[in-house]
Amino acid sequence: MTEDTPHGVVSIGELARRTGVPVRTIRFYCDSGILEYHRTGGGHRVFDAAAADRLLLVRRLRAMGLPLAAIERVLDGSETISEAAAVERAALDAELEALRWRRAALVAIENAPxxxxxxxxxxxxxxxxxxxxxxxxxxxxxxxxxxxxxxxxxxxxxxxxxxxxxxxxxxxxxxxxxxxxxxxxxxxxxxxxxxxxxxxxxxxxxxxxxxxxxxxxxxxxxxxxxxxxxxxxxxxxxxxxxxxxxxxxxxxxxxxxxxxxxxxxxxxxxxxxxxxxxxxxxxxxxxxxxxxxxxxxxxxxxxx
Structure with a gap:
């Protein structure tokens, strides 16, 4: 915390310590519009008390492979976690089918006389x-x-x-x-x-x-x-x-x-x-x- 950090908010370093998310990643989420923040008079980023829960949710959704656009929809309430997971699962199914098709084609070439x-x-x-x-x-x-x-x-x-x-x-x-x-x-x-x-x-x-x-x-x-x-x-x-x-x-x-x-x-x-x-x-x-x-x-x- 710095001298110009208002009470009831946390600095980016404290947020990183609480969540285990690196500072550089937090900055990336801030710049991407995923994580809301304010700046102090000295120009430091500060976050409200709910930022930690929000950041942990982002981290978990990213761990499951969800893109930032889907995560943003979850955070703003336009899409539920279940709906976002279903969309990502469908995309993964299509990707797996494409991979199986490619694999079968490679086997067909491999086994051809x-x-x-x-x-x-x-x-x-x-x-x-x-x-x-x-x-x-x-x-x-x-x-x-x-x-x-x-x-x-x-x-x-x-x-x-x-x-x-x-x-x-x-x-x-x-x-x-x-x-x-x-x-x-x-x-x-x-x-x-x-x-x-x-x-x-x-x-x-x-x-x-x-x-x-x-x-x-x-x-x-x-x-x-x-x-x-x-x-x-x-x-x-x-x-x-x-x-x-x-x-x-x-x-x-x-x-x-x-x-x-x-x-x-x-x-x-x-x-x-x-x-x-x-x-x-x-x-x-x-x-x-x-x-x-x-x-x-x-x-x-x-x-x-």
Whole structure:
């Protein structure tokens, strides 16, 4: 204490002694606006009696890794300790998931056969940002399914975009990387658009109604695909063909069925087959849109 220190307050040295926080750290908190103080006539920093408790709280929150901005919100009452801890925990969870993704990628590179290691490195380096993987796949589908309202589009994404595992195996990271690479290929995007619409879509007047009708047909055929039923004509195929015919103001005739089948110039595209195979492998389901689509086309061939 100095001669000009008012009664009822403590000097910075006394505050450091009471709390065990170094003087230089206390000065840093003062300059950061975390710790309030006053100056005496001689220019010395002094603190009120509550400063020690406040400083100890700051020290404990910092020990738990909370940033100064979060600590300041706790101190001013705009955020509780529990809320601040929850935010920091969520950030830590995201960081851990990113680290697990990176570790699995490194293991995949480490365990790759020597002749494949350079290619594996190139593939995985393109998706080093775990958070960008889903964004890339969603961006692939958005222009293809542009007429879908947000709710229907989100439902499609939930069913056909594999969620990222929190602890991926190396093989999963490789599969995601390959799938992401396909979504950035302009040829794949064009081929998928043609496969979904059975054309470039210019003959379809009401795309939303068409997508809704096709989705109903797919929903009916999905259980047959899941049960590994051999593709065959039936009400599911009729509903699928009718959806295409109605969208083009046509009738379901043998000629139209032949035309619908022959317009599928991308159905044999190996990259599309690989796209749907990767989707099935990652999601763990065989009833992807692609699988149901191919099943209905096989059934259509029988009628043609």
């Amino acid at each position: 020597p002749e494949e290691r350079a290619g594996r490195l190139e593939l995985l380096a393109a998706v080093h940002d775990r958070g960008a993987v889903i964004e890339s796949i969603v961006a692939f589908w958005r222009p293809i399914l542009v007429p879908l309202p947000r709710e229907e589009f989100d439902s499609f994404i939930d069913m056909n975009v594999p969620p990222l595992p929190s602890e991926p195996a190396p093989a999963q990271v490789v599969a995601y990387a390959e799938l992401t690479t396909l979504t950035t290929d302009p040829h794949v995007k064009t081929a998928m658009t043609h496969q979904i619409w059975r054309s470039d879509g210019d003959r379809i007047s009401d795309r939303l109604q068409f997508v809704t009708s096709v989705a109903d047909a797919f929903e009916g055929a999905a259980p047959l695909v899941a049960a590994h039923e051999i593709p065959r004509p039936g009400p599911e195929l009729d509903q699928y063909v009718q959806a295409h015919a109605a969208a083009r103001h046509e009738r379901d005739t043998p000629r139209f069925r032949r035309e619908l089948l022959t317009t599928g110039t991308t159905d044999t595209d190996p990259l599309l087959h690989r796209f749907w195979r990767l989707t099935a492998d990652i999601t763990g389901t065989e009833t992807t849109v692609g699988a149901v689509h191919y099943w209905l086309l096989d059934a259509l061939r029988q009628t043609v």
